[in-house]
Amino acid sequence: MAVETGQSVAPAAGGDARGRGRGTGEKSSKVPGPLRRAMATHWYAWAMVAPVVIVIGVIIGYPLFRGVWLSLTDADEANVARTIGVNEIEATYEFIGLENYRAILTDNVFWDRLGWTVLWTVGCVSVTFLLGLVLATMLNRKLRGRAVYRIAIILPWGIPAFVSVFAWQMLFNEKNGILNRILEGGGIEGVPWLGDPTWAKISVIAVNVWLGVPFMLVALLGALQSIPSELLEAAEVDGANAWQRFRNVTLPGIRSVSSTVVLLSTIWTFNMFPVIYLLTRGGPGDSTEILVTYAYRLSFLNSPRDFATSAAWGVLILLLLMLFAVFYRRSLRKQGEVW
Amino acid sequence: MRRGIGTTALVAAIALAATACGGESGDGEKKNANGELSGTVEFWDTSGDAEKGFYKKVAEEFEDEHPGVEVKYVNVPFGEASNKFKNAAGGGSGAPDVMRTEVAWVADFASLGYLAPLDDTAAVDDKDDYLPQAWGSTQYDGKTYAVPQVIDTLALFYNKGLLEKAGVEVPQSIEEIKDSTKAFEKNDVTPFYLRGDDPYWFLPFLYGEGGDMLDAEAKKITVDDEPGVKAFEVIKDLVDSEAATTDTTNGWENMQKSFKDGKVAMMINGPWAIEDTLAGKQFKDDEDNLGVAAVPAGSAGQGAPQGGHNYSVYAGSDNLDASYEFVKYMSSAEVQKRTTEELSLLPTRASVYEEKTVEDNQMVQFFKPAVDKAVERPWIAEGNSLFEPLRVQMADVLTGKTKPEAAAEKAGEEYAKLLKDGDWK
The missing domain is CATH 3.40.190.10 (Periplasmic binding protein-like II)
Incomplete structure (x- = not known):
């Protein structure tokens, strides 16, 4: 499982493109030799994968390449092709090379947003992972009412994210929210949960952790249960204490699963639009605005809607995540993990 | 995540195609x-x-x-x-x-x-x-x-009962709202609710200091001029002097709730809020308790956005x-x-x-x-995007992150970016 997920995420773009290009090339030209022989031998396999390749090409490939192309132009709402009734307006945007990227990378806005996005991702993933691991370890034993605990902990996952985010927004409300009511009842001054830049950052991370823990829990619980109990018993017989058993038997046992979920969780959190947008709209000010919410602003809230810059932000986000995935895999490989 | 977006796009395309079929009446x-x-x-x-x-x-x-x-x-x-x-x-x-x-x-x-x-x-x-x-x-x-x-347009909503109890006349200016803080204090009421998360509500303060977002005729960005700075100072001062309470998120709900419950005596709002306000505790049984007057004046003028x-x-x-x-x-x-x-x-x-x-x-x-x-806004194509920079700066000023002067300057810089295609100064 680890292998499949990791690869499909990391080089998704390149892999699809190559696969598709090769497929069409063979149909159109008659290349003699090994290719043709391969085609003759494996035509059945090609036919079987063709639907997948085509569907992926249409659903992922086309929007992706269109996005990359737009990011190299000055396209905005006012110069893209439009059809107004019987009138066709031709596209007048031009190829401007890497100008959009230059403008973004020399602007402080990008680096400010990137800094907070990294902090947000690291904060969310590390806390979520630790909490998930602790809870999974606690539930990985026979205790009365285990099913009830499991259901209770998985519940946040079952509620649509926007519903729970709205519920949290009410809890966090500075003047009428239940959290501040409780604090004030205890004689403590209310906290501006979403009204102060620092508190708002803590609040959005807390909500995302709350949303993310069930996934970690389920994945890690599965991993824990796959560790043969003989190993732990043998370690116990050898005189290892609880910590040593956890450190030297349990952790290595769940490593392949945990490295995958950390990678997935990082990618999801990096692009976690709904939590930020619905909870704070990026505010107060722009203090909780991450890269994706800012890109959204450019292409949907500004007028004229700036498609090119927004696409460039999207490509930069994709590049950052791909880089992360590559380095992550490399560092795991160094530690002896086979991917 | 990628796949999610792809699917959404496909669904959107199908939906679009479906509406297209439905929308086409056929008989032209x-x-x-x-x-x-x-x-x-x-x-x-x-x-x-x-x-x-x-x-x-x-x-x-x-x-x-x-x-x-x-x-x-x-x-x-x-x-x-x-x-x-x-x-x-x-x-x-x-x-x-x-x-x-x-x-x-x-x-x-x-x-x-x-x-x-x-x-x-x-x-x-x-x-x-x-x-x-x-x-x-x-x-x-x-x-x-x-x-x-x-x-x-926007106007000043006031709770007649609370003003009477405090012995305060309907204020004509922001200065008068500030001066009434003491009078309201004894009844545990805050004079004014300042909407801190929606820049539309900032405009009366900007107009009150004689400023505007842009001068559309001279093609000049004016939000970062002296009146812009003053307007940011005014809203910060209202909150600091406890003449006003504010929120940088959930502003609408909190404003309506505190006004309807009688925790604040005044707010700025538009005709669309009347129905909701009259359903509140303070007005439900006595609709006449709600008064509406022109927005309070600033130091150099008076006006609300149209x-x-x-x-x-x-x-x-x-x-x-x-x-x-x-x-x-x-x-x-x-x-x-x-x-x-x-x-x-x-x-x-x-x-x-x-x-x-x-x-x-x-x-x-x-x-x-x-x-x-009411003051007409600059009716330009970019009109809608002029609010976002103000929203950011308002919140930053109210939370103390940015000084009024820097906030006005930053809003001006953002405007220059948004208006880069015209020859704006």
């Missing part, structure tokens, strides 16, 4: 042999839940006058209407024939070529009857792209003649009078204000003087 005939209108007019309305029933009824009554025409009424939530219209209008299918456009949308849509010019068409009827402020927002590049539907809605016709409509006629009907004096009677919204025609039922309407009496003083 404009008039039949004896000059009668025919075909379908699709009308996108953006009014809220309390209003949409009335507008649907009125729109469909157009069919009684023109039996050959079928009106297709569609209610689109205001928040997504602009994007939805732009996507449909530029995509060549699925766009309505007639669109209810917010005043700031007209220039935006018109600059993209989506709206049909209405000069010398049936849509513009008795144009001298329209209030000049309402007419302003229909113009772009010297042409008329819309016809006014309703007009509104808002409202218009009707526009889609340039690609295949039934332009019926659409023009429909717009004429919807903004006629008769329909406007009924709108005021049923929904208490403010008409845009001078003649309607002379009608007895309109004259006697309490909300009209509240808001008409305010509308007369």
Whole structure:
């Protein structure tokens, strides 16, 4: 499982493109030799994968390449092709090379947003992972009412994210929210949960952790249960204490699963639009605005809607995540993990 | 994540195709042999839940006058209407024939070529009857792209009972609100609620110091001038001196709740808030407890932004003649009078204000003087995006992260980025 997920995420773009290009090339030209022989031998396999390749090409490939192309132009709402009734307006945007990227990378806005996005991702993933691991370890034993605990902990996952985010927004409300009511009842001054830049950052991370823990829990619980109990018993017989058993038997046992979920969780959190947008709209000010919410602003809230810059932000986000995935895999490989 | 976006795009494409099929009426005939209108007019309305029933009824009554025409009424939530219209209008299918456009949308849509010019068409009827402020927002590049539907502005809402108890007169200026803090303190009431998360509410303070976002005639960015700095100082000072309470998120809910519960004595709000406010604890049994006055003046002026809605016709409509006629009907004096009677919204025609039922309407009496003083915003294509930088800076000033001077300067820089295509100074 680890292998499949990791690869499909990391080089998704390149892999699809190559696969598709090769497929069409063979149909159109008659290349003699090994290719043709391969085609003759494996035509059945090609036919079987063709639907997948085509569907992926249409659903992922086309929007992706269109996005990359737009990011190299000055396209905005006012110069893209439009059809107004019987009138066709031709596209007048031009190829401007890497100008959009230059403008973004020399602007402080990008680096400010990137800094907070990294902090947000690291904060969310590390806390979520630790909490998930602790809870999974606690539930990985026979205790009365285990099913009830499991259901209770998985519940946040079952509620649509926007519903729970709205519920949290009410809890966090500075003047009428239940959290501040409780604090004030205890004689403590209310906290501006979403009204102060620092508190708002803590609040959005807390909500995302709350949303993310069930996934970690389920994945890690599965991993824990796959560790043969003989190993732990043998370690116990050898005189290892609880910590040593956890450190030297349990952790290595769940490593392949945990490295995958950390990678997935990082990618999801990096692009976690709904939590930020619905909870704070990026505010107060722009203090909780991450890269994706800012890109959204450019292409949907500004007028004229700036498609090119927004696409460039999207490509930069994709590049950052791909880089992360590559380095992550490399560092795991160094530690002896086979991917 | 990638796959998620791809699927969404596909679903959106299918949905778009589906609406396109539904939207195409097929019969593009404009008039039949004896000059009668025919075909379908699709009308996108953006009014809220309390209003949409009335507008649907009125729109469909157009069919009684023109039996050959079928009106297709569609209610689109205001928040997504602009994007939805732009996507449909530029995509060549699925766009309505007639669109209810917010005043700031007209220039935006018109600059993209989506709206049909209405000069010398049936849509513009008795144009001298329209209030000049309402007419302003229909113009772009010297042409008329819309016809006014309703007009509104911001005003000062006050709780009469609380003001009496504190012995305070209705304040004429921000200074007077500040001075009344002590008087309200003994009753544990804060004088004023300052909306901290919506820049539209910042404009009265900006106008009060004699400033504006832009000077559209001189093509100059003015938000970072001295009055802009002062306006940021004023809102910060109101909160610091405890004359006002604020939130940088959830502002609408908290403002309404604290005003309705009598925790604050005054707030700035528009006609759209009247229904909700009157349902509150302080006003439910005594509607007269609510007073409305002009927004308080600043040190150099007094004014609130002018808002409202218009009707526009889609340039690609295949039934332009019926659409023009429909717009004429919807903004006629008769329909406007009924709108005021049923929904208490403010008409845009001078003649309607002379009608007895309109004259006697309490909300009209509240808001008409305010509308007369309302300040027109710069009606430019980028108008809508001017608010976002202000929202950010307002919050940063209120949370103490940025000094007023730096905030005004940053807002100016953002404006320069947004307006980079014109020759703005």
